[in-house]
Amino acid sequence: MATQLEPDVHADEEAFRTEVQQFLATHFTDELKGSANALAGVDGPTDETPAQTKWREAVGERGWGTPTWPKEYGGGGLTKAQAKIVDQEFAKAGAYNPIGGMGVMMFGPTLLEYGNEKQKQEHIPPICRGEIRWCQGYSEPNAGSDLANLQTFAEDKGDHYIVNGQKTWTSGGQWADKCFAIVRTDKSDKHRGISFMLLDMEAPGVEVRPITMISGTSPFCETFFTDVKVPKENLVGEEGQGWTIGKRLLQHERTNISGGGRLASMMGQSLGDIAKKYGDTDAQGELADKVLRDRIADFEIRWNSFLLTARRAVEESKAQGGVSEISSVLKKLGTKLSQERSELLIEIRGLQGLGWEGDEFTKGELDAVRGWLFGKATTIYGGSTEIQNNIIAKRVLGMLDHQ
Amino acid sequence: MAVLNEEQEMLRDMARDWATNESPVAEFRKVRAAGEPQAYNTGAYATMAEMGWAGVIIPEAQGGSDFGFMSAGLVVEELGKTLTASPLVATTIAASAIILGGSDEQKAKWLSKLASGETVATLAVDEGAHHDPSAIEASVSGGKLSGKKAFVHEAHGADLFVVAAKDGLYLVEKGDGVSLTTRKLTDQRSHADVSFDGAAAEKLEGGGDTLLDDVLDRARVLAAAEMLGMAQQVFDTTLDYLKQRVQFNQVLATFQSLQHRMADLFADLAQMRSAVEAGLQAVDGGFGVARAATVAKAEANRVLHVISNQGIQLHGGIGMTDEYDIGFYVKRARVLEASWGSTSYLKDRFAKLGSY
Numbered sequence: 124m125a126t127q128l129e130p131d132v133h134a135d136e137e138a139f140r141t142e143v144q145q146f147l148a149t150h151f152t153d154e155l156k157g158s159a160n161a162l163a164g165v166d167g168p169t170d171e172t173p174a175q176t177k178w179r180e181a182v183g184e185r186g187w188g189t190p191t192w193p194k195e196y197g198g199g200g201l202t203k204a205q206a207k208i209v210d211q212e213f214a215k216a217g218a219y220n221p222i223g224g225m226g227v228m229m230f231g232p233t234l235l236e237y238g239n240e241k242q243k244q245e246h247i248p249p250i251c252r253g254e255i256r257w258c259q260g261y262s263e264p265n266a267g268s269d270l271a272n273l274q275t276f277a278e279d280k281g282d283h284y285i286v287n288g289q290k291t292w293t294s295g296g297q298w299a300d301k302c303f304a305i306v307r308t309d310k311s312d313k314h315r316g317i318s319f320m321l322l323d324m325e326a327p328g329v330e331v332r333p334i335t336m337i338s339g340t341s342p343f344c345e346t347f348f349t350d351v352k353v354p355k356e357n358l359v360g361e362e363g364q365g366w367t368i369g370k371r372l373l374q375h376e377r378t379n380i381s382g383g384g385r386l387a388s389m390m391g392q393s394l395g396d397i398a399k400k401y402g403d404t405d406a407q408g409e410l411a412d413k414v415l416r417d418r419i420a421d422f423e424i425r426w427n428s429f430l431l432t433a434r435r436a437v438e439e440s441k442a443q444g445g446v447s448e449i450s451s452v453l454k455k456l457g458t459k460l461s462q463e464r465s466e467l468l469i470e471i472r473g474l475q476g477l478g479w480e481g482d483e484f485t486k487g488e489l490d491a492v493r494g495w496l497f498g499k500a501t502t503i504y505g506g507s508t509e510i511q512n513n514i515i516a517k518r519v520l521g522m523l524d525h526q
Numbered sequence: 527m528a529v530l531n532e533e534q535e536m537l538r539d540m541a542r543d544w545a546t547n548e549s550p551v552a553e554f555r556k557v558r559a560a561g562e563p564q565a566y567n568t569g570a571y572a573t574m575a576e577m578g579w580a581g582v583i584i585p586e587a588q589g590g591s592d593f594g595f596m597s598a599g600l601v602v603e604e605l606g607k608t609l610t611a612s613p614l615v616a617t618t619i620a621a622s623a624i625i626l627g628g629s630d631e632q633k634a635k636w637l638s639k640l641a642s643g644e645t646v647a648t649l650a651v652d653e654g655a656h657h658d659p660s661a662i663e664a665s666v667s668g669g670k671l672s673g674k675k676a677f678v679h680e681a682h683g684a685d686l687f688v689v690a691a692k693d694g695l696y697l698v699e700k701g702d703g704v705s706l707t708t709r710k711l712t713d714q715r716s717h718a719d720v721s722f723d724g725a726a727a728e729k730l731e732g733g734g735d736t737l738l739d740d741v742l743d744r745a746r747v748l749a750a751a752e753m754l755g756m757a758q759q760v761f762d763t764t765l766d767y768l769k770q771r772v773q774f775n776q777v778l779a780t781f782q783s784l785q786h787r788m789a790d791l792f793a794d795l796a797q798m799r800s801a802v803e804a805g806l807q808a809v810d811g812g813f814g815v816a817r818a819a820t821v822a823k824a825e826a827n828r829v830l831h832v833i834s835n836q837g838i839q840l841h842g843g844i845g846m847t848d849e850y851d852i853g854f855y856v857k858r859a860r861v862l863e864a865s866w867g868s869t870s871y872l873k874d875r876f877a878k879l880g881s882y
């Protein structure tokens with residue numbers, strides 16, 4: 124039977140490939156080449172050119188920015204094989220996926236799993252069309268690694284809640300339309316007193332204050348809630364189920380921070396090639412600085428192993444149905460390697476790689492410096508490396524809390 | 527900590543008091559906010575000079591105290607702790623070049639002015655983004671120097687440049703034939719590419735064939751001393767933070783994984799201190815300087831690199847904010863790491879010094 128079916132499946136896939144190619148030929152115009160997804164980062168406002176807006180709308184309408192999400196909520200409804208084709212064809216055409224942000228990376232998948240029908244109908248389609256920016260209201264001044272210690276309180280008022288409290292390090296809070304937050308609905312139980320709810324950043328009583336980071340930008344905020352009214356329908360799951368839902372979302376976040384896919388494309392260029400541009404080569408065309416050459420090779424070997432690990436882990440956890448504890452391993456490894464890479468890049472470029480501003484540095488050089496500093500956060504947010512180590516030791520290896 | 531004599535202890539304590547009280551990191555913030563290219567407070571530098579710090583390695587006859595490099599290092603270390611912005615290190619390095627290679631006349635002309643803080647000087651060697659004294663192109667003919675020097679520390683405030691040309695070191699005064707292009711680096715201090723176009727240059731005739739190397743070794747140990755102060759400060763601040771920050775109903779300092787991390791850093795810091803102090807002492811003793819200076823700067827690079835990153839990591843989100851001081855250290859650290867020899871350069875140099 125399988126042999127009977129295969130040629131047809133194949134033919135289907137080829138037809139689909141042609142469809143994607145045609146779509147790209149029509150919608151991904153030349154002027155879009157080289158630009159990137161304004162929604163992907165959380166470090167700036169979503170300034171789009173008219174061409175970029177059109178591109179986002181075209182992709183959003185097909186749901187191809189979230190290719191495997193169900194069609195009834197605005198996703199692509201594609202099979203994994205088809206999603207891969209979309210990926211491949213986009214890459215070939217040099218086209219970026221214009222749909223992104225925290226909605227795609229972490230909130231959407233979580234809502235698909237835990238939201239009710241009405242919530243999915245309301246919130247998923249705008250994410251698939253890239254129309255809504257979400258931010259994450261988790262951390263508080265005294266609830267960082269110990270997230271469950273959060274104190275922001277939602278008081279039950281019958282048909283709505285009144286929320287009071289403070290969140291901090293809210294990435295992109297000043298540009299977000301909505302916020303998925305975990306808040307306390309019961310003060311008597313640390314974990315079971317937490318609920319997951321959706322807040323409107325425009326609602327009266329929400330105030331954001333941007334905080335400047337060491338990289339010089341202000342992409343994250345202190346967010347204050349004063350008597351903010353939240354309708355009951357914005358509660359996701361049951362009251363008290365917020366810790367479970369919130370943790371699931373973190374698994375998505377971890378997989379995305381380190382997933383290999385995004386970082387792999389970011390890290391595409393070989394450090395060896397960059398080093399050749401910034402340093403001397405010998406008669407064989409090899410880097411004259413042999414010590415540096417050794418360190419680059421050492422890094423790239425480990426980086427390759429990481430990519431292989433990420434690919435294997437993602438495939439395995441997909442086969443088991445969704446994200447898993449392995450996200451902790453990936454996050455720990457991927458973030459460390461990306462930091463090491465930035466550090467090496469700086470050393471490769473020497474003082475030319477440490478520019479803060481000025482025309483004497485290329486945009487790429489300046490971006491790399493800011494990125495190097497911003498990248499220090501990847502081992503802190505989404506559950507720090509230390510917390511990942513704790514998770515691996517306790518939940519994966521079954522080692523006990525030390526008494 | 528090296529065993530200090532009474533003079534050294536006094537000098538260190540004075541530097542520590544002044545840095546803590548008069549020149550905390552808040553002063554560096556002011557300098558940064560002012561955005562002046564010279565990037566230091568001239569009044570503060572005048573005070574340092576008055577306290578004798580600009581003349582620590584300068585002979586008494588020229589208005590210095592002749593205490594030597596170990597003593598200079600103690601002061602620089604304290605200033606490194608609070609990121610005090612000044613041309614003290616640059617001027618001391620330049621002074622060492624004149625002491626080692628200057629004629630009596632050159633010494634008489636410059637050293638007392640350097641010691642009093644009236645003149646600010648700096649060393650200009652590298653012509654690219656990487657430290658590479660073997661690749662110098664600048665040259666002098668008929669007493670006129672031509673060439674370009676890259677990323678010169680404290681160039682904006684400098685009245686005098688000690689410039690490495692193909693055939694030796696030269697003194698060039700600010701003025702005709704000397705022009706600066708600002709290079710704003712992440713540490714927000716003074717750096718510039720300096721272009722010399724037929725600038726009047728006077729050779730440092732003394733010091734023998736190894737003059738440039740000898741001066742560079744002094745630059746390395748002083749940079750390492752600044753880095754030691756920075757590493758110590760990041761370590762202390764981080765340890766204090768871990769002792770007060772509560773998560774999971776416990777202060778972070780009670781977590782064994784963090785205790786072990788801090789123990790590792792502490793051990794690293796101990797090694798860095800020994801290496802740096804030995805480098806400074808080697809210069810004073812005049813024995814095995816090249817090797818000791820290489821070890822000092824290489825260890826400073828390695829340890830400060832780790833500690834500056836860990837400082838941010840262990841502070842969590844707050845460490846990522848500009849409002850908190852810890853990030854300043856990582857930025858200055860990388861600039862110093864790249865100056866006078868990156869880790870790769872120093873490893874190679876160490877191997878070469880050992881003939882392998």
Ligand SMILES: Cc1cc2nc3c(=O)[nH]c(=O)nc-3n(C[C@H](O)[C@H](O)[C@H](O)COP(=O)(O)OP(=O)(O)OC[C@H]3O[C@@H](n4cnc5c(N)ncnc54)[C@H](O)[C@@H]3O)c2cc1C
Pocket residue numbers: 258259260261262263264266267268269291292293294295343500503504505506507508509510513771773774778781783784839840841842843844846
């Ligand atoms: C750039 C950036 C963006 C962020 N964006 C968001 C956002 O959009 N929304 C949001 O809600 N939050 C966000 N965060 C917050 C982030 O999730 C927290 O910073 C993180 O959870 C760490 O908490 P903390 O900063 O309070 O550090 P702390 O919890 O105080 O930790 C300090 C240090 O101690 C370590 N530590 C803590 N507990 C343990 C333990 N039990 N064992 C061993 N080590 C431990 C930590 O790993 C860390 O190194 C962001 C943070 C950054 C830096």
